[in-house]
Amino acid sequence: MTDQKSYTQTPWSLADLFEGFDDPKYQATFDEIEQGVQKFEAFREQLAPDLSEDLFISIVSTYEGLVRRLSRLGGFAELVFASNTQSQEAQSAVARVDQFQAEMSNKTMFFNLWWKALDENNAKRLLDAAGDFRYWLVTLRNFKDYTLSEPEEKIINIKDVTGVSALNMLYDSITNRYTFKIEIDGEEKELTRGELMALVREPDPDLRAKAYQTLFSVYEADAPILGQIYQAIVRDWRNENLNLRGFKTPISVRNLVNDIPDAVIETLLDVTKQNAKHFHRFFDLKAKRIGMDKLRRYDVYAPVEKSDKRYEFSDAAEIVLESFHEFDPKFADLAKEILDKNHVDSEVRKGKMGGAFCATITPDLTPWVLLNYQGRPDDVATMAHELGHGIHSLMAREHSALTQHACLPLAETASTFGEMMLVDKLLAEETNDAVRRDLLFRQMDDSFATILRQNYFSLFEQTAHEMVIQGAQVNDLAEAYYENLKSEFGDSVIIPDEFRWEWIMIPHIYNVPFYVYAYAFGQLLVLSLYKQFKEEGNAFKPRYMDILAAGGSIAPIDLLGKAGIDITSAAFWQGGYDVIGDMVTTLENLD
Numbered sequence: 001m002t003d004q005k006s007y008t009q010t011p012w013s014l015a016d017l018f019e020g021f022d023d024p025k026y027q028a029t030f031d032e033i034e035q036g037v038q039k040f041e042a043f044r045e046q047l048a049p050d051l052s053e054d055l056f057i058s059i060v061s062t063y064e065g066l067v068r069r070l071s072r073l074g075g076f077a078e079l080v081f082a083s084n085t086q087s088q089e090a091q092s093a094v095a096r097v098d099q100f101q102a103e104m105s106n107k108t109m110f111f112n113l114w115w116k117a118l119d120e121n122n123a124k125r126l127l128d129a130a131g132d133f134r135y136w137l138v139t140l141r142n143f144k145d146y147t148l149s150e151p152e153e154k155i156i157n158i159k160d161v162t163g164v165s166a167l168n169m170l171y172d173s174i175t176n177r178y179t180f181k182i183e184i185d186g187e188e189k190e191l192t193r194g195e196l197m198a199l200v201r202e203p204d205p206d207l208r209a210k211a212y213q214t215l216f217s218v219y220e221a222d223a224p225i226l227g228q229i230y231q232a233i234v235r236d237w238r239n240e241n242l243n244l245r246g247f248k249t250p251i252s253v254r255n256l257v258n259d260i261p262d263a264v265i266e267t268l269l270d271v272t273k274q275n276a277k278h279f280h281r282f283f284d285l286k287a288k289r290i291g292m293d294k295l296r297r298y299d300v301y302a303p304v305e306k307s308d309k310r311y312e313f314s315d316a317a318e319i320v321l322e323s324f325h326e327f328d329p330k331f332a333d334l335a336k337e338i339l340d341k342n343h344v345d346s347e348v349r350k351g352k353m354g355g356a357f358c359a360t361i362t363p364d365l366t367p368w369v370l371l372n373y374q375g376r377p378d379d380v381a382t383m384a385h386e387l388g389h390g391i392h393s394l395m396a397r398e399h400s401a402l403t404q405h406a407c408l409p410l411a412e413t414a415s416t417f418g419e420m421m422l423v424d425k426l427l428a429e430e431t432n433d434a435v436r437r438d439l440l441f442r443q444m445d446d447s448f449a450t451i452l453r454q455n456y457f458s459l460f461e462q463t464a465h466e467m468v469i470q471g472a473q474v475n476d477l478a479e480a481y482y483e484n485l486k487s488e489f490g491d492s493v494i495i496p497d498e499f500r501w502e503w504i505m506i507p508h509i510y511n512v513p514f515y516v517y518a519y520a521f522g523q524l525l526v527l528s529l530y531k532q533f534k535e536e537g538n539a540f541k542p543r544y545m546d547i548l549a550a551g552g553s554i555a556p557i558d559l560l561g562k563a564g565i566d567i568t569s570a571a572f573w574q575g576g577y578d579v580i581g582d583m584v585t586t587l588e589n590l591d
């Protein structure tokens with residue numbers, strides 16, 4: 001690339017949103033939303049089956065305008081909070097926007113209910129005129145048969161605040177307070193979960209075991225409480241979704257949110273069980289590499305090399321942009337837009353949120369990216385991942401605020417693809433064998449964590465949701481989880497008994513039931529897309545670009561179908577696992 005500038009680590013600029021909480025525009029936005037909601041409520045009397053197309057579009061546009069303004073407010077509060085989680089001002093701003101949002105949702109609900117109940121002919125007539133709003137409107141009607149009356153829906157909304165949401169907050173409050181005391185090199189340390197879990201990637205086998213044992217001892221002490229919270233959440237899910245709304249199975253609720261047919265997820269999970277063997281081969285291989293007869297569950301993320309390679313931030317940015325550029329200059333330009341607008345907060349600061357994310361606020365604003373960049377190869381991969389999300393969002397910026405975001409199973413497409421482009425580039429340029437081996441093994445570590453592990457969580461969730469209803473105790477669930485682990489790892493890994501408590505430390509199965517398969521879905525999809533790219537080269541690109549540019553404006557099954565991908569066929573998922581099998585073979589053949 002020619003005009004490569006050197007990027008440094010600075011806090012991001014949020015000036016495209018607001019100058020601060022005292023910015024007059026910030027308060028004015030609340031006022032605009034309130035006026036907008038009033039305008040929207042006035043439409044209520046005009047709703048009738050023969051509503052004109054023009055009026056319909058103007059109602060939906062008004063709604064979209066409200067969503068945009070709310071996203072600006074909520075986005076600003078959340079980004080300030082992420083950059084300083086100790087800021088009380090930001091904390092209360094987030095709470096204020098949440099409350100405001102719940103009120104708006106109840107005031108505008110009438111439209112949603114009217115739309116779902118509208119007869120087929122008129123719905124079709126209006127959908128045909130809806131333009132870019134079309135798919136969003138279709139997804140609302142997907143819930144037609146599972147929707148209750150307005151007063152019932154409002155009661156559920158209000159009761160959730162002090163019911164299931166409060167249970168989840170309680171779970172978060174209890175578990176976020178945990179600290180973990182561990183002795184490292186003769187010195188007693190008190191670590192956060194994130195810091196503790198970094199130790200399972202250390203070369204010292206005793207330290208890895210001690211890290212997990214420390215983790216489990218803390219959670220297990222609260223198992224009766226955390227397990228009880230889980231049981232209550234599961235019962236609430238059943239009461240609302242199956243008993244009141246009439247869904248057939250607990251997982252089908254999430255499938256409908258994702259707009260993926262139940263049968264597709266059944267196939268995905270079935271094919272997964274048949275392909276656990278590739279990961280078992282990988283674990284056998286890793287055991288050999290690190291000189292063990294058999295891996296213990298403690299050793300699954302053990303490094304095979306002591307690689308301490310570090311990348312300067314500016315070099316990392318350059319490598320990531322180059323890898324994108326090699327795929328397509330447009331990708332590099334979009335990623336550069338995010339960096340050039342100073343929308344990346346990459347430095348490590350006290351009080352800043354851990355981890356990484358990319359936040360799309362509205363289609364007309366360049367997304368923001370949060371990183372905690374420390375120069376490890378993982379950090380470079382994370383940069384490629386989050387900028388990949390940013391590219392996806394920018395590719396889809398012509399859509400409305402209701403249709404820009406890809407649905408969950410497709411949301412990780414560009415990010416994962418971006419990481420793969422980067423790893424390919426690093427491998428192509430790396431001459432040190434140890435660093436190459438490290439990169440390739442880490443790739444498989446990630447595939448295990450994203451694919452096999454998440455799919456087995458999904459299988460456990462299905463079992464647990466049935467067991468709880470039949471009166472299972474917390475210990476019974478732990479036993480079922482242990483059985484689940486045995487089928488996940490087969491004979492390839494020794495599973496210490498304390499791993500039976502792993503499920504009570506997975507926030508997703510509490511906060512967003514049946515969410516986790518989306519990770520595996522996305523990663524397998526990208527593996528097979530990437531394989532197509534390798535085979536077809538440039539001919540592949542337009543198909544891929546179309547998928548990204550569609551954002552959330554087309555049903556996933558149709559969008560992928562247009563790209564020649566049939567997610568209903570077992571063969572498609574098998575293709576993703578074949579790539580994994582090949583990766584393991586490559587590793588077996590390394591010297």
Ligand SMILES: [Zn+2]
Nearest residue numbers: 385389412415
């Ligand atoms: Zn991601």
